[in-house]
Amino acid sequence: MTDRKLPHHRTLYALPYAVMCCVALVDVTAGSGAGFLPLVSLGPAFAGLVGGWQRTAFVGAIALVLCVLLGISDVMFESRRGYIALLSVVGVTVAALLAVRMRHRREEELASVRSIAEAAQRVLLRPVPRSVGRLRAAVSYTSAVAEARIGGDLYEVVISPAGVRLVVGDVQGKGLEAVETAAVVLSAFREAAYDEPDLTCVGERLERALDRQLDGEKFVTAILAEVGSGPEVTLLNFGHPAPLAVRQDGDVRYLSPPQRALPLGLGEHGVARPEPYTARFAPGDQLLFYTDGVTEARDRTGAFYPLEQRAGLLKDPDPEEALTALRQDVIEHVRAPLHDDAAMLLLRYRDG
Incomplete structure (x- = not known):
């Protein structure tokens, strides 16, 4: 984040001048006996917070000139006090210049990290196909970390022999470890979605891939979906929030699974695996897949x-x-x- 993006940057830019003016005013009013003259060095100290080394x-330089003029006015150079004030200004200015140099280096490093994150996003979260036959898709991703571009939420749409298949998931945890786990899920899904005959087999492939990756109690909630040639969608839910169906007739409802299942990565606990279930998905309908960063x-x-109450916002033709x-x-x-990453994938069945 650059200095110009700070909401209080104007105050920070004006602060050094305001401080030096206040010190000068107090020194002139109270006289040399008050001992405020060394506080002129606060000007260059605050100047190092924003801007470059030139500023x-x-x-x-302004603080140094001000210190000399006030020192002469107060007759302080007849003793050490005036020279000590000058040395304070020079020392603080040098320290501020070094701080500015270090800050610029950190900003350059941060810019480099951002570019790497953006490149990772293009590889990890590739753009989904906007149109597949009569289906249209769109995605939205908002990271909870202000400087991040990616996190633990994931999505993908694959065109397979069985139809359009997609996954939306949420990795437990945050940071690079969550990104690595998301990459494992997406890599396994991209292969399995094209090769496997049904969603159950795709889910088993994801489970095996995560069993080799995850340790302890870490997990990934995910929902798989398949839209074939008929007016229905097949869903397989691994402990993920149910998608929101918005019908052409205005009906809005969550497509909850008949039975709650554990997330991916917890299959070794012996609980029954999720069963696929179907729902109507006809021309004019919409399906909104999302992570809990939205509903929570x-x-x-x-x-x-209140996601269900905001379904009317999805009426835009685009x-x-x-x-x-x-x-x-x-x-x-x-x-x-x-407080959490928020990913959404909207799937529309075009009417006509």
Whole structure:
């Protein structure tokens, strides 16, 4: 984040000058006996917070001139006090210049990390096909980390011999470890979705891939979906929030599984694996897949985001614009940085 993006950057830019003016005013009013003159060095100290070395050196020069003029006015150079004040200004200015240099290095390193993150995003979370036959798709991803581009949420759409298959998931945890786990899930899905005859086999492939990757109690919630040639969608839910179906007739409902199942990575606990279930998905219908960063987004009163009540925001003819409107509504609901990553994938069955 550059200095110009800080909401209080104007205050920080004006602060060195304001401090030096206040010190000069107090020194002139109270006289040399007050001993405020060394505080002129606060000007270059604050100058190092924002801007470049040229500005910091300029503020330091102003502080030095001001110190000399006030020292002469106060007759302080007849003793050590005046020279000590000058040395304070010079020393603080040099320290501020070194701080500016270190800050610029950190900013360059951060910029490099951002570029790497963006490259990783292009590899890990590839753009989904916008149109497949009569289906249209759009995605939205919002990271909970202000400087991050990717996190533990994942999505993918694959065109397979059986139809369009997709996955939306959420890795437990955050950081690079979560990104690595998401990469394992996506890599396994991209292969299995094309090769396997049904979603159950795809889910088993994902389980095996994660068994080799995850340790302890870590897991991944995920939902798999398949849309073939008929007017229905087949779903396989591994402990993930149920997708929201928005019918052409205005009916809105969650497509919950008949029985709750454990997330991926916890299959060794001996609990029954999820069973595929079907739901109607006809022309004019929409399916919204999402992660819990959406539905668990809280406002200042602690109320969760009412996704079902906001389904009307998906009426925009352009699915990407519809998701943008929904994403903005989530942010306005929270009115603060999100506490968890939020991913959404909208699938539309075009009417005609």
